[in-house]
Amino acid sequence: MRGRRLLTMAGLALGPLLVLAVFFVLPVSGMIGRGFVVDGRFDVSGVVDVLGRPRTHRVLWFTVWSAGLATICSVVLGLPAAYVLHRLAFPLRNLVRALLLVPFVLPTVVVGVAFRLLVGESGPLGFLGLDGTPVAIIAGLTFFNVAVVIRAVGVAWESLDPRPAEAAAALGATPAQVFRTVTFPALRPALVSAASVVFLFCATSFGVVLTLGGLRYSSVETEIYLLTTQLLDLQAAAALSILQLLAVTALLVLAGRLRRVPDPTVERRTARPRPVRRQDAGQLALTFLTLALVAAPILTLVLGSLRAHGEWTLANYRNLDSVGAGNALLVPVTSALVTSLRTAVDATWMALLLGGLIAVVVSRRSVSPAERRLRSTLDGIFMLPLGVSAVTLGFGFLITLDRPPLELRESPLLVPIAQALVALPLVVRILVPVLAGADDRQRQAAASLGAGPLRAFATVDLPLVWRPLLAAAGFAFAISLGEFGATSFLFRDEHPTLPVVIYQLIGRPGSDNFGMALAASVVLAAATALVVLVVDRFGTRSLGTF
Amino acid sequence: MRRIPVAVAVVSAALLTASCSLVGSGDGGDDDTKVVLVTHESFVMSKKLQKQFEDESGYDLVIKASGDAGALTNKLVLTKDDPTGDAVFGIDNTFGSRAIDEGVLAPYAAKLPDGASTYALAGDDEHALTPVDTGNVCVNVDDTWFADKGIPEPRSLEDLVKPDYKDLFVTPGATTSSPGLAFLLATIAEFGEDGWQDYWGRLMANGTELTQGWSDAYEVDFTQGGGNGDRPIVLSYDSSPAFTLDGQGGTTTSALLDTCFRQVEYAGVLAGAHNPDGARALVDFMLSEPFQEALPDAMYVFPVDSSVALPEDWARFARQPEHPFTVDPAQIAEHRDEWLRDWSDVTSR
Numbered sequence: 001m002r003g004r005r006l007l008t009m010a011g012l013a014l015g016p017l018l019v020l021a022v023f024f025v026l027p028v029s030g031m032i033g034r035g036f037v038v039d040g041r042f043d044v045s046g047v048v049d050v051l052g053r054p055r056t057h058r059v060l061w062f063t064v065w066s067a068g069l070a071t072i073c074s075v076v077l078g079l080p081a082a083y084v085l086h087r088l089a090f091p092l093r094n095l096v097r098a099l100l101l102v103p104f105v106l107p108t109v110v111v112g113v114a115f116r117l118l119v120g121e122s123g124p125l126g127f128l129g130l131d132g133t134p135v136a137i138i139a140g141l142t143f144f145n146v147a148v149v150i151r152a153v154g155v156a157w158e159s160l161d162p163r164p165a166e167a168a169a170a171l172g173a174t175p176a177q178v179f180r181t182v183t184f185p186a187l188r189p190a191l192v193s194a195a196s197v198v199f200l201f202c203a204t205s206f207g208v209v210l211t212l213g214g215l216r217y218s219s220v221e222t223e224i225y226l227l228t229t230q231l232l233d234l235q236a237a238a239a240l241s242i243l244q245l246l247a248v249t250a251l252l253v254l255a256g257r258l259r260r261v262p263d264p265t266v267e268r269r270t271a272r273p274r275p276v277r278r279q280d281a282g283q284l285a286l287t288f289l290t291l292a293l294v295a296a297p298i299l300t301l302v303l304g305s306l307r308a309h310g311e312w313t314l315a316n317y318r319n320l321d322s323v324g325a326g327n328a329l330l331v332p333v334t335s336a337l338v339t340s341l342r343t344a345v346d347a348t349w350m351a352l353l354l355g356g357l358i359a360v361v362v363s364r365r366s367v368s369p370a371e372r373r374l375r376s377t378l379d380g381i382f383m384l385p386l387g388v389s390a391v392t393l394g395f396g397f398l399i400t401l402d403r404p405p406l407e408l409r410e411s412p413l414l415v416p417i418a419q420a421l422v423a424l425p426l427v428v429r430i431l432v433p434v435l436a437g438a439d440d441r442q443r444q445a446a447a448s449l450g451a452g453p454l455r456a457f458a459t460v461d462l463p464l465v466w467r468p469l470l471a472a473a474g475f476a477f478a479i480s481l482g483e484f485g486a487t488s489f490l491f492r493d494e495h496p497t498l499p500v501v502i503y504q505l506i507g508r509p510g511s512d513n514f515g516m517a518l519a520a521s522v523v524l525a526a527a528t529a530l531v532v533l534v535v536d537r538f539g540t541r542s543l544g545t546f
Numbered sequence: 547m548r549r550i551p552v553a554v555a556v557v558s559a560a561l562l563t564a565s566c567s568l569v570g571s572g573d574g575g576d577d578d579t580k581v582v583l584v585t586h587e588s589f590v591m592s593k594k595l596q597k598q599f600e601d602e603s604g605y606d607l608v609i610k611a612s613g614d615a616g617a618l619t620n621k622l623v624l625t626k627d628d629p630t631g632d633a634v635f636g637i638d639n640t641f642g643s644r645a646i647d648e649g650v651l652a653p654y655a656a657k658l659p660d661g662a663s664t665y666a667l668a669g670d671d672e673h674a675l676t677p678v679d680t681g682n683v684c685v686n687v688d689d690t691w692f693a694d695k696g697i698p699e700p701r702s703l704e705d706l707v708k709p710d711y712k713d714l715f716v717t718p719g720a721t722t723s724s725p726g727l728a729f730l731l732a733t734i735a736e737f738g739e740d741g742w743q744d745y746w747g748r749l750m751a752n753g754t755e756l757t758q759g760w761s762d763a764y765e766v767d768f769t770q771g772g773g774n775g776d777r778p779i780v781l782s783y784d785s786s787p788a789f790t791l792d793g794q795g796g797t798t799t800s801a802l803l804d805t806c807f808r809q810v811e812y813a814g815v816l817a818g819a820h821n822p823d824g825a826r827a828l829v830d831f832m833l834s835e836p837f838q839e840a841l842p843d844a845m846y847v848f849p850v851d852s853s854v855a856l857p858e859d860w861a862r863f864a865r866q867p868e869h870p871f872t873v874d875p876a877q878i879a880e881h882r883d884e885w886l887r888d889w890s891d892v893t894s895r
Contacts, residue, residue, distance in 0.1 A: 034624070112758070116766045123774075132755070210758040215719040216894045226721050226890075229617035231883045232644070329590075395624055402628045409630065488587075489612055504587060506761045514765050 005367070008453075012361045013378060016354040022406060023417055024385050027396025028241070034399070035238020050239035060243060063219040066134060066209075067202035070141035074198050075191070077142065077290045078149025080283040086154035088280060089273035096291065097150075098532040101474075103294055104147045105482030105528045106301075107499035108207025110521040113506065114297040115140055115212055117304065125296075132216060140208040143297065145198040146290055152197075152430055155471045156190035157183075159434070175279060189259045189436070193429040196255035200248065200386040200425070206485060220244055224389040241392050248387030252380040298525065305518035308511070316512075316519035324505055324513050331494065333520045336501040337527065340481055343497060346416035347423060347480035348473055354420065355427030355472065358382055360461075362428070363435035379432065383425045393418070394489025415497070418486040423476035430472045431465060438464050474535035478528050498524050581605040581824030582631035584816070586618045589636060590844040595837060603827040615641055615724050615811075622650045626817065633825035635813040635832065637675060640727055642667045642812060643879030646674050651814040652822065656829050659838065661852030665810045668875050675812035678832045681847035682784040682806040682870050683728035685715075688769045690798050691778035700779065702804050703736050706749060713753035716767040717781035720889050723759045724809070729781050730889055731878065732807035735871035739881070746892045756893060770799050785846050785864040788857075803867040811847065 035047055050056055085097050103111065117123050119130045119139075130136045160183070168178045184191075209219045218226075220240050227237040276284070308315045320333040329336075362379040366372035385393075397418075401408040408414060438461060446456040484499040491500050498520060505517035581603075589611045596607050610631055613621065619641040622634060626648060637645050645651060646667075651674035658666075658676070665677035685706070692699045700711055720730035730742075737745045755777065757763040765771040768780040770790050784806060790799045813832050815825040831837055838849035842860050856864070 113762065113766055116762065117774075120766060120775075207758075210722060211762060215722065215756040215758065218890075218894070226886075229613060229620055230721060231886060232620045232623060233883065395621065398621060398625050398630060402625070402630075491612070492610070506765070511765075511771075514761075514771075 006371070009361050009364070009375075012357050016358050016382065019354060019417070020382065020385075020421075022401075022408075023397075023421060024388075024393070026406070027393055027400045028388055029396075030400035031234075031392045031396040032238045032241050035234040035236075035241075038235070046235040047239040047242070050236040051243070056236075056240070056243075059218045059220055059223045059240075060247075062217055063203050063221070064247075066137055066141070066217075066219065067199050067205075070138045070145065070202045071195055071199040073138060073142040074146045074149050075195055077286060077293070078146045078194075079153060079191070080286040081146070081290045082150045082154035082157055084280070084283050084287040085150060086158040087273055088276050090276055093273075094533060094536050097154075097536060098529040099298075100150055100291070100294055101147045101478055101532050102298060102525045102529050103143050104145070105478045106298075106521060106525060107482060107484045107502050108144075108205070108211065110301065110502055110506070110517065111140065111143065111297060112207055112211030114301045114304075114521075115143075117300050118297055123300075132213060134213070134217065136212040137209055137217065139293070140212045141202045141205055143293060144205070144208065145201050146294065148198050148201070148426070149191075149194045150290075151471060151475060152194035152426075153187060153190050155430065155468050156187055156433060159467065160186055189433040192255055192259040193433060196251060196383075197386065197426055197429055199251060200383070203247075204244075204387060204389065206390070221389050225391050228391050228395060237392070241389065244387055244389065245384065248384060249380070251387075252383050256376050256380065301518055301525070302522055305515065305522045308515045316515035317523075319512065319516050320519060320523065324516055329496075329501055329504055331496065331501075333498070333501055333505075333516065333523075336496050336498045336520075337523065339495045340498040340524075341527070343416050343419065344477050344480035346413075347419035347483075348476040350416060350420035351423040351427050351476040351480075352469065352473055355382075355424050355431060355476075356469070358424075358428050359431035359435055360457075363432050363438075365440050379428065382428055385421045386425050390485030390489070394486055397490065412492065412495070414490045415487055415492075416480070418490055419480040419483045420476070422483055422486065423479040426475050426479065427472040430468050430475070434465055434468045435461060470535050474532050477531050477535075481524065481528055481531075578821065579604070579606055580608055581633065581821050581828055582608045582610060583828060584618070584622065584629070584631035584634045585609065585611045586613055586615050586636040587611050588614075588845060591837075592840060592844065595840060598836060599828065599831045603824070603831065605821070605824045605827065607828070616727075619645050619650075622816070623648045626650050629816045629818050632816060632819035632821045633813060633828045634816055635678065635811070637812050637814065638724065639667060639808070639810045639812075639875055640724070640731065640878055640882070642675055643669065643875045645814075646670060646672075647879065649817060651675065652817045652819065654815045654826055654829060656826070656833060659833055659835075659851035659853065662833070662850040665850050667810070667812065675814045676829050676833070677810050677850045678813050679838075679841050679845065679847040680808060680810045680850055682801075682808050682867055683725045683732070683781065684784045684801040684803065684806040684867065685729075686768075686780050686782040686786050686799050686801050688778035688799055691769050699800075699802075701802060703733060703745070706754075706779070707745070707752045709752070711752065711779065713755075714777055715749075715752070715779040716755040716757060716763045716775075716777040718760045718763050719756045719758065719893070721886050725760050725781060725783070727886075728807040728809055730885065731873045732805060732871040734885065735807070735873050743888060743892050746889065750893055783846060784866050785842065785848070785860065787865075788859040788863040789846075791859065791863070797863045801865065801867075803865065806867040806870040808867075808870040808872060810850075 036042055036044060038046055081100070085093060085100070115136065116131065119125045119128060119136055130139070165178050165182045168182050169175070173181070203219070204221050205219070206221045206225060209217055209222050220243065224237050224240050227233045227240070305316050306312055306314070323329040323332050358378065362375050364375070366375055397409055397414065400406070442460045443456050446460055451459065482499060484503065487497055488500060488503070491497060496504070502517050502520045502524070505513045505520065589609070591609065600607055615636055615638045618634070619637050622629065622645060634651070653672040653674055654676065655673040656676045662677050665680055667675050667677075685700070687699050689699070697710060700706055700708070705711065706715055717729055718726040720726040733742045733745055755767060757767065760782070763780055764782055767775040767777045769775050769778045771780075782801070784801045784803070787797045787799045787801055790797050792798050813829045815822055815829060819825050833851070835851070835854060838851040838854045841847055841849045842857050848856070848866065
């Protein structure tokens with residue numbers, strides 16, 4: 001019995017593990033390996049040397065505190081918004097939800113420019129003097145990541161049985177007490193999951209730190225970029241990559257501890273959103289603040305895209321089917337959009353397939369502590385890609401996937417696979433709390449009634465996981481649409497994605513190209529919002545029939 | 547529950563369309579008829595020119611563009627045992643020595659057009675790199691801003707640290723941008739290997755703003771850029787004034803010709819190329835008149851062929867410096883890492 005359990009687990013995990021081995025472990029270890037070989041000989045001292053440099057310590061410390069603070073900000077702003085957007089009923093709720101996800105997919109170059117138009121010396125918020133300060137960096141990171149908290153926690157909150165909270169309230173608990181003793185413990189797994197993902201996104205953010213920090217601040221990620229692409233100091237880059245991996249592992253262990261609850265079983269039942277009441281004022285105010293933080297840079301972008309040569313015009317949008325002033329691009333923006341959408345579909349199903357398998361394996365009840373450790377290790381391993389520099393991964397692809405049987409660096413599948421790996425941890429993190437929360441007795445009941453494992457999965461797990469699965473799909477799609485770091489290394493010239501094209505446009509002289517880049521960003525944002533809206537709508541409908 | 551089959555249908559439909567991204571993936575032709583160009587992200591070659599090359603040479607052209615000149619060079623160094631292409635374009639005079647020293651390139655002495663030999667990389671005796679285009683990185687000023695304020699325009703690097711020009715200058719950083727690196731080299735040429743740190747210290751004390759890339763400096767902070775910038779002095783190119791026409795036969799900006807550093811971009815045949823003949827044909831094509839003529843509009847640089855006619859706006863407004871700053875490539879190769887580290891330290895203080 002025990003043997004079969006483990007065998008099933010291994011069988012399910014095999015596919016995802018193989019993908020991870022080829023597309024993550026191999027390239028990254030290849031790159032790090034180069035750092036240990038000096039003049040053809042294995043040499044550890046160089047790497048150890050780098051770890052002792054004061055600059056390394058400074059860079060590491062900045063990364064940890066800026067990412068930590070940005071994570072806290074995202075949680076503080078995201079939690080009330082998750083409540084308002086997923087538990088309360090009000091007009092245009094779905095639209096607001098979709099809009100809040102937009103920042104997540106915007107290429108950092110564009111957001112950097114939008115933020116700087118806003119907080120720069122001459123911008124409308126220039127009087128705050130934020131340009132080039134850590135405050136601007138943290139605001140930028142929060143802008144990108146607050147959506148993760150809202151979505152991940154919101155989905156969990158939505159399917160939380162409201163009755164225990166109502167019972168506590170009926171017994172005389174104040175709203176704060178209800179939250180502390182009933183709601184928060186039930187949300188904790190989802191919250192910790194979201195926070196750990198946000199921290200990883202922040203700690204490996206590249207463009208935001210450079211653009212908004214005015215080059216005065218270095219994070220581990222920007223340092224690896226500098227060391228690899230400019231200085232070719234592979235020893236130092238390897239040292240920092242190892243540091244990154246260690247820090248991420250430590251974080252994952254910690255998150256695993258915090259996430260663990262005595263009984264993950266949660267009675268899931270979707271509460272009907274209730275009308276807004278007066279005591280929601282605080283949450284509503286904070287949600288508005290979040291909305292304002294997210295809307296301001298986007299608004300700057302939209303306004304900028306509507307101006308050309310000092311006039312209000314749609315010219316920038318009309319230009320999108322061209323290749324830009326002075327043939328700035330190889331393909332028009334419109335065909336880049338098509339490429340982006342196709343790639344995103346591929347990346348989404350890959351991420352869902354792999355993430356679904358992992359989530360099923362990880363969330364099954366373990367019969368022994370050893371088995372539990374094995375499962376949670378497995379869980380953690382798939383989070384690692386988030387914690388590693390895109391530069392290391394991109395260069396690693398080039399130097400390791402170049403010979404048969406792994407001659408893959410020319411493969412058109414590389415881009416969607418890389419994007420799926422980025423989206424994977426989020427998919428897993430959304431699905432696991434829900435699957436773990438399913439009452440195992442239901443599966444046992446199904447089994448005792450004669451249902452095979454597949455049948456039991458279809459009748460017990462699938463209905464539960466359906467909605468989070470859609471949420472995860474929306475997220476994976478959005479991540480793929482906006483992914484730039486890995487894509488910029490791997491895209492094929494005839495088939496650039498939208499963020500790549502935007503980046504190319506923004507780097508060319510001529511205000512026409514700049515305007516086109518802004519217009520293309522607005523299109524990217526709109527496409528994302530649309531996808532999220534459709535997913536939300538579809539998810540709500542299918543849930544209504546339970 | 548009844549909805550789930552519908553959903554399954556939708557998901558399967560999505561999966562079917564998914565293979566879309568695989569359609570049309572064939573690069574067309576095998577190794578003998580295909581020539582792969584590895585280049586940086588700023589490379590532009592019109593469809594018409596691509597077709598012309600393919601028709602004349604009989605090869606299918608595949609372009610792989612990513613990263614800046616530095617990332618490009620380092621990528622070639624890392625993959626030199628099994629290069630990702632046949633030819634390279636975009637290694638510049640600041641990275642040329644590294645590419646040659648690392649043995650990334652195979653020698654090829656192409657027949658150079660008139661005037662091109664002056665741009666050959668010093669020390670490249672085996673003809674590994676062929677010059678294709680050139681341009682100068684210069685400090686640019688907004689003429690209208692200075693006329694309005696009645697302040698005389700700065701002229702030299704030394705002027706930029708004067709109190710008159712406090713908080714007016716914005717430049718991309720040397721560690722994250724190739725024009726930024728070129729500007730650092732200009733200051734090293736002017737103030738010497740031991741003097742530039744002090745100059746940069748004064749420059750930062752005078753309120754110089756650093757940005758990640760050229761676009762951020764020019765489009766966001768510069769007064770004549772796309773946004774509503776408020777800094778009238780920016781690091782850009784000698785050709786930039788040709789892009790800020792006022793519509794009345796003039797331009798609103800000018801390049802300070804005493805602050806320039808000359809960049810030259812090179813092409814070459816990669817060592818270990820699958821199709822060296824195709825690579826050589828491509829290098830030759832880049833020196834041909836149609837390609838050289840298209841350079842200003844495509845990549846905002848000057849052709850190395852002195853006999854090629856420039857676009858009209860360029861002929862009038864893009865003035866080239868006669869004596870730009872230069873630093874010996876061998877010296878750059880030896881000290882670049884040290885200079886960039888020092889620069890990071892000086893500017894992050």
